Amino acid sequence: MDTRRLLRTSALALATAGLLISGCTGGSSSSGASASAAPGRAAPAAALKPYYEQQLKWRPCGVEGFDCATMKAPLDYAAPGGDSIKLAVARKKATGPGKRLGTLQVNPGGPGGSAVDYLQGYAGIGYPAPVRARYDMVAIDPRGVARSEPVECLSGKEMDAYTQVDQTPDDAAETARLSTSLKDFAAGCKQRSGEVLPHVSTVEAARDMDILRAVLGDEKLSYVGASYGTFLGATYAELFPDRVGRLVLDGAMDPSLPSREMNRDQTSGFETAFQSFAADCVKQKDCPLGDTSAADASLRLKAFFTALDAKPAATGESRKLGESLATTGVIAAMYDEAAWPQLREALTTAMAGDGAALLSLADSYYERESDGTYANLMYANAAVNCLDSPPAFTTPGAVESALPEFEKASPVFGRGFAWASLNCAYWPTPATGAPHRIEAKGAAPIVVVGTTRDPATPYKWAQGLAAQLSSGSLLTYEGDGHTAYGRGSDCIDTAINTYLLEGTVPPKNKRCS
Structure with a gap:
């Protein structure tokens, strides 16, 4: 299991079969100033x-109806x-009818x-029709991501080996192997992408x-960001508060928390999500974790992971399903309750x-293709996280000391999450950002959305961000899964659509289910 903080929206997971998780966070400029110093205003x-x-x-x-372009930006601001x-x-242009409201970045x-x-896979065709009718829908792959000079680190075979390393080491030798794999990953990133890193x-x-x-001709930024995209949107509001239009931050992160605390919170979040899954599972006829209670289901899953640690399961290919990949497969299905039946079967x-089905879930998380190649998701994720904030832990000994608090947060996932939090310790580029409050004083009203049983971005993070933002307004979804907009709640969708189309902020402390 690789729990760098991959906080991707579940809508994308449904569209592309990718589901994600954890690591480090914060915000910075490449010059070394923290985002709180507003470096965006310093450049000539x-x-x-x-x-x-x-x-x-x-x-x-x-896809038909979409246009693409290449935009230039300074490598170093x-x-x-x-x-x-x-x-x-x-871009996908507004379809009408109705007066065009400008551009909506997502x-x-x-x-x-x-x-x-x-x-192209979801927002431009799946966002509510009234929104798509009146906004040009636009997206930019962030620097280092996908088509924007992507960070590269490992070959497909090297990545296969990396994902199978035991992330719950039982002795000094296994700890050394885990540390070596993290060092090799970081070295590969430096070798292949040192200039952009x-x-x-x-x-x-x-x-x-x-x-x-500015290039698109908008005076203000209208934006919907999900998961990590909320941190990106909040950072924009901090840098350019006078240019904030209508911002929706769904599945919010709290930028004030240090990496260790965020990783521990996320560990608790996935435990909460698993308990919700387990409580549902034991009521189903096909539940492989028993039919008694969620507590018993947790014990059965932990015993299963322990068995795989000793003897991985066959998958019909050269890769076997060990504890790390199995845990990743389970974690992947926590992002959306629609995946629960698939997880029960796997x-x-x-x-x-037969570990093939659970391996497939892990592969979707890592964005591994059937030909053994990987998208650059994991590489870009580490590069951004490790630059944005100091590491949660700097030595294996520090992880060992923290194991009790992580295992308390999740008896099933705690050890793996704690060890995965070591990933930025060996990063070749020092962090240039640091945790800090984002207030964005002077910004127009910003809608912050939180889901009460969100595994990847715990609800209290949305509460924290909404409280920090001088113009933040919290919208709550009482339910399961990661993010809320476009996931089936008419209450949530109506509130957000009204804000995007009319500028009307949801009533204070509005809750939906």
């Missing part, structure tokens, strides 16, 4: 003028007269999720969004000795 306007005045050359691409970076942009989270894929922070991605806003066959 004259040096940035060519970027803000560039003309995009649109061309048909991908501290030296905007230097090298540039090319960023992929996609981001699915990650960090590392492709916004272009999200637009220091310049993929969330602050820089937010500044790219402002260039796109666990049933895995417990009978």
Whole structure:
């Protein structure tokens, strides 16, 4: 299991069969100043003028009705007269009827999720029709992600080996192997992507969004960000509060929390989600975890993981299903309750000795293709997370000391989550950001959405962000799964649609179910 903080929206998971998780967070500029210092206002306007005045050359691409273009931005905002970076942009024009409201930028989270894929696979065709009628729907793959000069780290075979490393080491030798795998991963990123690696922070991605806003002719930014996309949106609001239009931050992150606390919170979040799954599972005829209680189901799953640690299950291919991949498969299904039947079936066959279905769930999480290649999601995720905030832990000994608190947060997943939090310890580029409150004083009203049993972005994070933002308004969904917009709640969708179309903020402390 690799629990770098992959906080992608479940809508994208439904569209692309990818489901995600954890690591480090924060916000920074490449010059070393924290986002709280608002580095976005420090760069000379004259040096940035060519970027803000560039003309995009649109061309048909991908799905019918979509156009694509390439936008340039400074590689290093501290030296905007230097090298540039090319960023992929996609658009679907407003369909009408009704007066066009401008551009709505969207981001699915990650960090590392492709916004272009999200637009073409879901948002541009699946967002409510009234929203698509009046906004041009636009997405930009953040720097280092997908089509925007992607970070690369390992070959497919190397990544296969990496995902199978035991992330619940039982002795010094296994701990050493885990540390070595994390070091090799980081070294591979430096070797293959050393030039871009220091310049993929969330602050820089937010500044790219402002260039796109200007190039598209919008005075204000309208935006829907999910999961990590909420941190990206909040960072934009901090940098450019006077340019905030209508912002929806769904499945919110709390930027004030240090990495260790965030990882522990997320461990609790997945435990809450699993308990919800388990309580439902024991009521089903096909539940492989028994028919008594959620507590017993947890014990059975933990025993199953322990058995796989000793003897991995066959999968019909050279890779076997060990504890790490099995845990990843279970975690992946926690993002959306619609995946629970699939998880019950996968666990049933895995417990009978055939791990193929559970391996498939893990592969969807890692975005592994059938030919053995991987998307750059995991690489970009680590690059952004490790640049945005100092690591949760810097040594294996520090992880050992923290195991009790993580296992208390989740008896089933705690050890794996704690050890996975070591991932930024060996990163070749020092963190340039730090946890801090985001207030965005002077910004227009911002809607923050939280789901009460969200596994990847616990509800209290949404409460925290809404309280920090000077103009934040909390909208609550009482339910399961990751994020809320477009997931079946008419109450949530109506509230957000009304805000996006009319500018009317939901009533204070509005709750939906």
